[in-house]
Amino acid sequence: MPQPNSTPEKRLEGRIALVTGASRGIGAAVARRFAEEGAHLVLTARTSAALEEIDDDIQKITGEPATLVPLDLGDFDAIDRLGAAIFERFGKLDVLVGNAGQLGTLSPLAHIDPKVWDSVMAVNATANWRLIRSMDPLLRSSDSGRAIFVTSTVGQEARAYWGIYAVSKAALEMTAMVYAHEVEKTPVRVNLINPGPTRTSMRAQAFPGEDPETVRTPDSITGLFVDLAEAACTMNGERLKPE
């Protein structure tokens, strides 16, 4: 029985966790929560200054700095270099959170700028495959590798004007599900989270007229990420929504 004043158990103690899109929104909230749960964080996004602010928060929580790796996920070679750097420093990866995403433009398919199409496909879909390609040996080197990818309702439900975002999330979901089947007989577990409406800059971009106060915060949905990142997680190939 835990004693009334005992420190609650940290569910990710000592685990090495890579979070993409950690500079703001859901990724930043997950990074802070994982730090509270005892993980060492490797954080990526393009915006160094924002990553440093998250690192300040993490140092206040843990007293230890995170490992910050500013990069553009559209630069696939940078993903390979990240894999090599994690191998050099830690020799394994316990948790991969493929969270970074772009909305692109909401417009009819016929009107989407090809450059926007390529950018959203690169970040939302191809970069997550490149992360799998680079991190798979590291996840298998962990005694309990966990991969979590962040999808959206429109990954499975066609919605007019959400074309590139929807197509990219559908591709991400299939990539994650194929990977889940491939690792079935290993200790690695792979799952998807559909966060639902969450108060972030992406949500504000998609729904500019909405009062943000009516949408739940990123901090309120981090529990499911911890559930799927834990060594104790047995789920594989699931697509889950926070309660």
Ligand code: NAP
């Ligand atoms: P957000 O606040 O816009 O954050 C997006 C993150 O992705 C930022 O950290 C951004 O960092 C990073 N990113 C974007 N392009 C990048 C690139 N080229 N290279 C590296 N990093 C890049 O959005 P969010 O709402 O937290 O979204 C997080 C995930 O949740 C996304 O996959 C999104 O599709 C999904 N989602 C969100 C909602 C919602 O209601 N918010 C609902 C369903 C699904 P930099 O700009 O610093 O690079």
